[in-house]
Amino acid sequence: MFFAKRGVRLLNRLLSVIFISRFGQVLVYLLVGSNERTVYSFFYQVFTPVYYLAPACFYLYVTAFINGRSQLRKFEWFHFIPFFLAIVHILPWPISPPVNWSAIADQILENKQLFITERSGLFPSWFYYVGRPILLLAYLTATWVAILKSKFIQEKVGADGKKWILFFVRAATFFQLTSFVPLLIWDLEGSLFNALFIMLNCVVLLVIVVFIMHQPKLFYGYLFVAVDMEEDKEEVEEEVKEFPKTEAPAKKVNLMSDQVSVYADLMKSFMESKRPYLQANFQIVDLANEINIPVHHCSFVINKFLEKNFRDWINGYRIDFFIIQYPLKSDKMTIEAIAYESGFKSLATFYNAFKKETGLMPKAFFLTKKVS
Known part of the structure; x- marks a missing residue:
């Protein structure tokens, strides 16, 4: 230390x-x-x-x-x-x-x-x-x-x-x-x-x-301040096997385009106002229960309208939160600690999601921000 x-x-x-x-x-x-x-x-x-x-x-x-x-x-x-x-x-x-x-x-x-x-x-x-x-x-x-x-x-x-x-x-x-x-x-x-x-x-x-x-x-x-999860970038950048998806089995969904749009706005509004993505164990079932929409409808809207799976969609919110928090807390907290605070359950998932969202690893991303 x-x-x-x-x-x-x-x-x-x-x-x-x-x-x-x-x-x-x-x-x-x-x-x-x-x-x-x-x-x-x-x-x-x-x-x-x-x-x-x-x-x-x-x-x-x-x-x-x-x-x-x-x-x-x-x-x-x-x-x-x-x-x-x-x-x-x-x-x-x-x-x-x-x-x-x-x-x-x-x-x-x-x-x-x-x-x-x-x-x-x-x-x-x-x-x-x-x-x-x-x-x-x-x-x-x-x-x-x-x-x-x-x-x-x-x-x-x-x-x-x-x-x-x-x-x-x-x-x-x-x-x-x-x-x-x-x-x-x-x-x-x-x-x-x-x-x-x-x-x-x-x-x-x-x-x-x-x-x-x-x-x-x-x-x-x-x-545990000496940990350096970015030391070996090749290992970090390896694809991480996703956990089994918690989404409900596929069902035939008949939703009007207007209803899909309303559902999408409702889901986005809930995520932005309540920020449930900060909870590491938040699942699509929890989202459906909170906004009172069937699980298969939530899955349909995310997959077809937002064009993402639930894991990538919620991780996108976590990465956005991390990008805002890191400049404010980097003098007192490590990247890993802020990642956990942003809702990630594991560091491998965080680095994988960050690379997928931004195309860069965290240090390279913020270095690019400073230069620009």
Whole structure:
């Protein structure tokens, strides 16, 4: 994600730092728990600057996302001051006092990574057990304030963007606030509590993963940013076998030309006003039910009057929607995510339909638009 070329690089890198920080916490805990105490101290020091960087990246990611920015402003670089101080803190200065790694390991096992009271570098211990919690709470509060003040949430467009950012912030808020739970039981014997606490975190994480996997627009649009479905154009341009058509078996249809024209206008009006093509599973049966026309009449009008089959006809609306949305959202979403938002169920179908409608692949099409 950090080195991904797709999507907005700023957002990719900020988000990757957040995940790296979380990974570091888990890795250090596992190393301590498995008695790899000679190794854990190295990784503890390596990840310490990342811990001080993650809260700022969390805030900057959300604000850049909701404001549609792809670059940091000059004053926003000041957010990285704690990160550089943490680097100074962990460097092996000659004046640095010795570190009691055994005591730090014991506190980590007590699930108190956020509140290590032992000195771990150049600065006093309060730099860690006071500095990190304050930094975390300050940026968490600032992030929620930025969201609530922004018009991004009230806007009627960008439903998937709003869904993602609210999901992301709520999940992050849960994990950040649960880090403070050990503070409430500081003087208690917490072995059983620690086990329950870890199980709760794992369950919540599992729920989050399942949710994301069932939300392809979120997964491909904001997390799996490195995917490049246009990298191999020959493979993409291969003809894709269509799914079995859902249209009703052919029946003898006797419709007057005027009635066919009325039906066609009614169908077009419904598609343009209600935009049912944004639903990936919308079928001709659903169209017939919505406008109260027999299915075989719908099929007849599409095939004979509009001179398309239902799949190509509805995909034409989806491609038109994509062409409008892509210039508005390409700075925050990948082509794949906008394709899903446009109603396509698979990427192969999208690329095949786009080539059929425009004669070009998406990147070539929009490049031609810019030149013209």
